[in-house]
Amino acid sequence: MSDFSQQPQHGTQPYPGTGQYGGAPGQYGDPGQYGAPVHQQPPRPARNGLGTAALVLGILGTLAGVVPLMFWLAGILGLIALVLGLVGRGRVKRGEATNKGVTTAGAVLGLIAMILSVVGAVLLYKVVDDAVNEATKASSSTAPKDPAGGGSGAPAAGATGKADKGKPLAAGDTSVYDDDLQVTVSAATSVKAGEFAIGHTEGNKVYEVTITVENAGKEKFSTDGLTVGARAGENGVTAEEIFDGETYGTGFTGSVLPGKKATVKYAFDAPADAGSLTVEVTPGFDYDAAQWDLKL
Numbered sequence: 001m002s003d004f005s006q007q008p009q010h011g012t013q014p015y016p017g018t019g020q021y022g023g024a025p026g027q028y029g030d031p032g033q034y035g036a037p038v039h040q041q042p043p044r045p046a047r048n049g050l051g052t053a054a055l056v057l058g059i060l061g062t063l064a065g066v067v068p069l070m071f072w073l074a075g076i077l078g079l080i081a082l083v084l085g086l087v088g089r090g091r092v093k094r095g096e097a098t099n100k101g102v103t104t105a106g107a108v109l110g111l112i113a114m115i116l117s118v119v120g121a122v123l124l125y126k127v128v129d130d131a132v133n134e135a136t137k138a139s140s141s142t143a144p145k146d147p148a149g150g151g152s153g154a155p156a157a158g159a160t161g162k163a164d165k166g167k168p169l170a171a172g173d174t175s176v177y178d179d180d181l182q183v184t185v186s187a188a189t190s191v192k193a194g195e196f197a198i199g200h201t202e203g204n205k206v207y208e209v210t211i212t213v214e215n216a217g218k219e220k221f222s223t224d225g226l227t228v229g230a231r232a233g234e235n236g237v238t239a240e241e242i243f244d245g246e247t248y249g250t251g252f253t254g255s256v257l258p259g260k261k262a263t264v265k266y267a268f269d270a271p272a273d274a275g276s277l278t279v280e281v282t283p284g285f286d287y288d289a290a291q292w293d294l295k296l
Contacts (some may be wrong), residue, residue, distance in 0.1 A: 047096045051103030054085035058109025065116025070159050074120065078113025168278065168293035175290035180217035181283060185292040186210040187275050191267060197248070199240040204269045206242055207277055208295060212263045215256040223252035223262065225284035232270035232277050239277060242267035271294065
């Protein structure tokens with residue numbers, strides 16, 4: 001009787017998930033296995049340094065490109081800015097940088113600086129080349145063709161002819177220079193020294209020559225640098241120039257315009273037994289001297 005009275009109570013059966021069928025707690029519904037929070041990596045900072053450097057160098061290179069003689073610096077800065085800008089744009093495409101506009105502007109300014117550098121170098125070369133050509137032209141235009149009167153220049157009216165190359169000119173001959181300047185010395189004429197003349201020695205004779213400068217060129221000729229001297233006799237002693245304050249001693253002054261002439265009389269003191277008078281005329285600092293052998 002008592003064996004059947006101890007039947008298990010229906011309210012004591014185990015709940016699902018805690019006994020035979022429920023398994024150990026947390027086997028399927030353990031929040032620590034599937035419900036744990038996920039920790040994300042923090043975002044990397046943007047690498048914008050190359051773009052900023054490209055912009056700064058591009059600006060400096062462009063400014064250097066507009067300054068004379070600084071084209072070389074503009075080329076160097078422009079090249080660096082262009083390279084940094086292109087590398088920076090690569091970072092932007094990969095998502096490593098965020099300054100696309102700054103990077104692009106730096107690359108563009110770098111390219112502009114390089115262009116300005118090339119333009120500056122070309123302009124400098126042209127200026128130097130023009131200066132060299134002008135200097136060469138000026139040097140060749142002032143050099144005489146032949147102080148002896150040879151070459152393409154013809155003697156002036158009344159000339160007795162040209163002397164042989166390397167020899168003095170004769171009275172009335174003309175020395176022609178490359179810029180078409182023509183110098184003519186007349187024959188020597190004996191004159192009497194004035195009472196107040198300076199440069200005359202008692203017992204010597206005074207000889208007068210007429211020097212004509214004709215400008216057949218296209219530019220005016222300044223006579224400020226023109227000098228005249230003379231030597232007398234076979235020994236070539238210095239013939240003093242006569243100054244009297246009226247006829248002799250004034251010399252050439254001012255400029256001779258194209259197509260015009262200037263004529264001045266000179267007087268020189270020579271020994272009485274001198275048989276010749278050598279007159280030397282130098283038109284200017286850039287001209288060679290020409291000589292005339294005048295019979296007395």
